Amino acid sequence: MIKLKSAFTASVLAAGVMLAGAVQSVSAADPTYVTIGTGGQTGVYYVVGQSICRLVNRGADDHGIKCTAPSTGGSVANLNAIREGGQDMGVAQSDMQFHAYNGTDKFEEQGANPELRAVFSVHPEPFTVVARADSGIKVFDDLKGKRVNVGNPGSGQRGTMEVLMERKGWTLDDFKLASELKSSEQSQALCDNKVDAIIFTVGHPNGSIKEATTSCDALMVPVEGAEVDTLIGENDYYAKAIIPAGMYKGTDADTATFGVGATFVSSTKADPEVIYQVVKAVFDNFDRFKRLHPAFENLDPALMIKNNLSAPLHDGAVRYYKERGWM
Numbered sequence: 001m002i003k004l005k006s007a008f009t010a011s012v013l014a015a016g017v018m019l020a021g022a023v024q025s026v027s028a029a030d031p032t033y034v035t036i037g038t039g040g041q042t043g044v045y046y047v048v049g050q051s052i053c054r055l056v057n058r059g060a061d062d063h064g065i066k067c068t069a070p071s072t073g074g075s076v077a078n079l080n081a082i083r084e085g086g087q088d089m090g091v092a093q094s095d096m097q098f099h100a101y102n103g104t105d106k107f108e109e110q111g112a113n114p115e116l117r118a119v120f121s122v123h124p125e126p127f128t129v130v131a132r133a134d135s136g137i138k139v140f141d142d143l144k145g146k147r148v149n150v151g152n153p154g155s156g157q158r159g160t161m162e163v164l165m166e167r168k169g170w171t172l173d174d175f176k177l178a179s180e181l182k183s184s185e186q187s188q189a190l191c192d193n194k195v196d197a198i199i200f201t202v203g204h205p206n207g208s209i210k211e212a213t214t215s216c217d218a219l220m221v222p223v224e225g226a227e228v229d230t231l232i233g234e235n236d237y238y239a240k241a242i243i244p245a246g247m248y249k250g251t252d253a254d255t256a257t258f259g260v261g262a263t264f265v266s267s268t269k270a271d272p273e274v275i276y277q278v279v280k281a282v283f284d285n286f287d288r289f290k291r292l293h294p295a296f297e298n299l300d301p302a303l304m305i306k307n308n309l310s311a312p313l314h315d316g317a318v319r320y321y322k323e324r325g326w327m
Contacts, residue, residue, distance in 0.1 A: 031060065034274055036069040037078035037090030039155070040183035042211070044203035044295050045091040046071055048122055048262065051292040055281040063277045074183075075156030076106055082267050083113050089270065089278070093125060093156035093201060094237040094261040094308035095163075101311040106159055115268040117314035119275060120282075120304045123203040123295040126241035126259035127160050130209055133217035133250065135196035140223045144170070146196040147177035149186050157183070157201040160260065167227040183208055191216035203262060203295035205247055213248040220248060220255040228258050237261070237308060261308035268314075275316025283320065301326065 036052060039045030049069030056067040072078055078090030079100040092100070099105040103112030131137035137146060150172065151158030158180075165171070172178040181189055186198040187208045200206065212218050220243055232238045241259040245252055266275055282289055283301060290296045305313070305321055313321075321327045 031064050031066040032271075032274060033066050033068070034088040034270075034278070035086075036067065037072040037081055037087040038069050039072060039074045039078075039091065040208075041071045042184045042187075042206075042208040043200075044123065044125075044206060044293060045074065045262065047293045047295075048091050048264070051289060051296075052264070052278065052282060054292070055285050055289060056278055058285075059277070059281055065274060065277055067278070073152060073154035075154075076159060077154040079107070079113075079116070079265070080110075080154075082116070082265065083110075085267075085269060088274070089119065089264065089266045091122070092263055092265055093160070094121065094263050094310065095235065096156050096159055097263050097265055097308075098235075098237050098310035099159075105163070113267075116311045117266050117268060117270075117317075118309040118311045119264040119266055119279060119314050119317045121306075121308040122262040122264060122304070123293075123299065124239075124241060124259060125156075125201050125203050125262050126243055126257045127157075127164070127223055128200040128202060128204075128206075128209065128243065128255075128257065129197055129221035129223060130190065130200070130212055130218050131197040131221050132190060132193070133219055137197055137221055140164075140221060140225070141168075142221075143197055144174050145176055147179070147194070148175045149179045149181045149189060149195045149198045150175075151199050152180050152182045155183070156260070157199050160201045161199050163231065164223075164227065167231060187212035187215065190218060197221065201260060203293075204243055205294055209248055213250050218250055220251040222255050223257040232258055237310065263308055265311065266314050270314065270316070272314070272316035272319065275314045276319050277316075279317045279320045283324070 036049040038049035053067035053069045075092040075096040079092050081087040082090050100107045100113050101116045150161050189195050190198050190212050241257050243255040245254045
């Protein structure tokens with residue numbers, strides 16, 4: 001009896017030890033969840049975030065990171081969420097990254113964010129104006145007195161629009177109507193004749209613009225002039241841009257404008273190992289990444305780690321770039 005009791009006790013203890021070990025093993029394998037802020041669901045920011053998460057999640061069994069990329073209000077909203085700890089990473093226009101890091105423009109009230117970190121840049125983003133063909137709008141200055149969607153508060157396109165308006169001495173009162181629709185709502189409003197023109201700061205080709213130009217008669221509007229040249233000359237994060245002829249129905253000539261670059265950002269609060277694995281997922285599968293949207297087709301890693309980046313690179317990103325011999 002004593003032997004049986006001892007054996008039983010030993011077996012129970014052994015089972016307990018095994019169970020504890022199993023629990024510890026499961027605990028060690030618990031995934032790390034990260035969130036990437038994007039933009040409207042019809043925009044390229046959303047595709048950027050979804051594409052990065054897709055590549056990260058393919059390797060989840062190896063690194064234990066699970067990634068989600070919900071639709072958000074865009075650049076400013078993402079930068080604020082990263083600052084507040086509500087998002088781990090996000091996509092933002094290069095000009096908004098500059099202002100967030102330095103505490104200028106839309107970020108003047110809350111001040112500089114020295115914890116903001118760049119990870120890499122993505123695609124170019126021309127400032128894009130699309131007008132109804134019957135609106136009489138041929139150039140940017142024709143927007144005065146018209147019904148214009150200036151973009152939702154918190155979006156990068158709204159920020160760029162306000163910068164250009166300030167240079168021109170315009171206010172919202174200069175428009176017959178200044179609506180604040182999200183990017184996903186703009187095209188329908190244009191074709192429903194609720195607005196005369198819509199504004200995007202976006203990579204091309206863009207689904208919303210294709211929707212607008214195929215659902216109703218619409219055209220691309222050039223954005224040029226002395227004020228634009230001055231903005232480019234004074235700010236490294238702006239550059240001249242061309243939207244190629246024939247990309248959208250109704251526009252048979254190149255459309256001259258200016259623009260920024262989409263950038264992928266994070267914070268010093270983000271674990272360097274997480275950022276390393278995210279960067280590794282993208283660049284170890286770079287050909288696959290480039291196939292996920294036409295705007296990624298001409299991306300070059302050598303330029304992505306230095307162009308349009310105002311904040312310092314995240315330590316996790318630097319580790320990967322050094323391993324690849326890029327730094």
